[in-house]
Amino acid sequence: MQYGVDERGYYGQFGGAYIPEMLFPNVEELRVNYLDIIESDDFKDEFQHLLRNYVGRPTPLYFASRLSEKYKTKIYLKREDLCHTGAHKVNNTIGQILLAQRLGKSKIIAETGAGQHGVATATVCALMGMECVVYMGEIDMARQRPNVERMKILGATVKPAISGSKTLKDATNEAMRHWINNPDDTHYIIGSVVGPHPYPDMVARFQSVISEEIQNQLQEVEGRNAPDHVIACVGGGSNAAGAFYHFLEDKGVNLIAAEAAGLGISSGKSAATTALGKPGVLHGSKTILMQTEDGQVVEPYSISAGLDYPGIGPIHAHLFDDGRAEFFGISDEEAMLAGVELSKLEGIIPAIETSHALAVFGKRTFGSDEVIVVNLSGRGDKDLETYIKWGKY
Ligand SMILES: *Cc1c(COP(=O)(O)O)cnc(C)c1O
Numbered sequence: 325m326q327y328g329v330d331e332r333g334y335y336g337q338f339g340g341a342y343i344p345e346m347l348f349p350n351v352e353e354l355r356v357n358y359l360d361i362i363e364s365d366d367f368k369d370e371f372q373h374l375l376r377n378y379v380g381r382p383t384p385l386y387f388a389s390r391l392s393e394k395y396k397t398k399i400y401l402k403r404e405d406l407c408h409t410g411a412h413k414v415n416n417t418i419g420q421i422l423l424a425q426r427l428g429k430s431k432i433i434a435e436t437g438a439g440q441h442g443v444a445t446a447t448v449c450a451l452m453g454m455e456c457v458v459y460m461g462e463i464d465m466a467r468q469r470p471n472v473e474r475m476k477i478l479g480a481t482v483k484p485a486i487s488g489s490k491t492l493k494d495a496t497n498e499a500m501r502h503w504i505n506n507p508d509d510t511h512y513i514i515g516s517v518v519g520p521h522p523y524p525d526m527v528a529r530f531q532s533v534i535s536e537e538i539q540n541q542l543q544e545v546e547g548r549n550a551p552d553h554v555i556a557c558v559g560g561g562s563n564a565a566g567a568f569y570h571f572l573e574d575k576g577v578n579l580i581a582a583e584a585a586g587l588g589i590s591s592g593k594s595a596a597t598t599a600l601g602k603p604g605v606l607h608g609s610k611t612i613l614m615q616t617e618d619g620q621v622v623e624p625y626s627i628s629a630g631l632d633y634p635g636i637g638p639i640h641a642h643l644f645d646d647g648r649a650e651f652f653g654i655s656d657e658e659a660m661l662a663g664v665e666l667s668k669l670e671g672i673i674p675a676i677e678t679s680h681a682l683a684v685f686g687k688r689t690f691g692s693d694e695v696i697v698v699n700l701s702g703r704g705d706k707d708l709e710t711y712i713k714w715g716k717y
Pocket residue numbers: 411412413440515516517557558559560561562563564630631675677678701702703
């Protein structure tokens with residue numbers, strides 16, 4: 325496996341577990357147990373059952389005929405927007421809460437920036453009747469009020485992080501501190517393919533249901549189980565990792581990642597990590613991140629809250645470094661236009677994160693008989709206010 329994780333938790337030169345000593349027992353307990361648990365029949369049965377009956381899987385693979393006509397190629401949309409809660413994130417939180425139960429944990433913590441991962445975590449905690457504490461920067465709480473209220477309705481406690489810049493980074497620090505102090509009864513659910521090993525691999529495995537379904541569904545409609553291209557947006561990279569997973573080693577499948585360029589790659593207001601970043605350590609793993617000359621993390625910017633992250637998961641750093649995946653930086657404007665275009669052509673209002681993936685059609689041409697799968701990571705309901713403020717529709 326050239327693009328899978330190795331035994332030490334690395335993807336090429338990226339990954340690993342760069343953590344404070346006090347966190348070592350928690351992460352080590354996970355590392356030692358995660359594969360045995362998620363490969364057990366008992367786990368697989370319950371995970372499959374919930375994906376089918378609670379999340380609504382398999383999600384459709386929909387041939388977008390009007391969009392295909394416009395770009396003179398064959399475009400399929402993998403409809404993760406139809407998952408319960410409106411995006412792919414719940415695939416992972418279900419996997420992790422089942423794992424936590426099998427490790428004997430009774431409490432869940434998480435951190436969230438935009439609130440989407442917090443909502444997906446609060447959702448599965450309600451489902452399982454487990455106590456849930458979500459850390460969120462005080463500024464993010466004010467910016468993302470509806471998600472804060474959703475978490476509360478679901479029974480979670482939302483704790484404001486009031487130090488530093490009062491955003492995601494500070495919420496992460498608070499969650500880490502909580503976990504260090506409560507190693508026995510608490511599991512920390514991380515929401516993307518980031519963090520120390522084994523998190524990136526664990527999350528990628530839970531999300532890999534996406535590419536597994538794509539294989540089966542393409543076989544049915546196209547008579548082959550692999551497309552020519554898979555396109556996905558990358559924040560931390562979990563929906564992309566899930567959509568790429570079963571195609572990683574198949575060089576016949578071109579992988580395309582869309583990052584948020586914000587107001588433009590060189591505008592100083594961007595989250596285009598591979599274009600702007602350098603290798604370094606972020607949130608417990610070696611990866612590519614946006615940083616100053618002396619290694620300070622640069623504050624990212626994107627119109628899309630879910631892509632507003634200064635790094636990418638180590639698997640994507642490796643795919644970029646190795647040239648296995650193509651990366652595009654998509655500006656706010658390009659993404660918004662692509663989101664409105666899909667709405668008008670197919671009757672699907674996508675999440676603004678997802679719109680970044682759709683904007684790739686404006687950047688690159690595809691052959692008329694090529695088969696392309698776009699991972700439609702989420703629906704746009706949560707972004708209505710941003711669409712309204714932007715106004716061009
Ligand atoms: C959170 C989110 C993303 C970005 O997260 P990844 O881990 O990169 O997938 C993308 N799309 C939607 C709809 C999201 O909610």
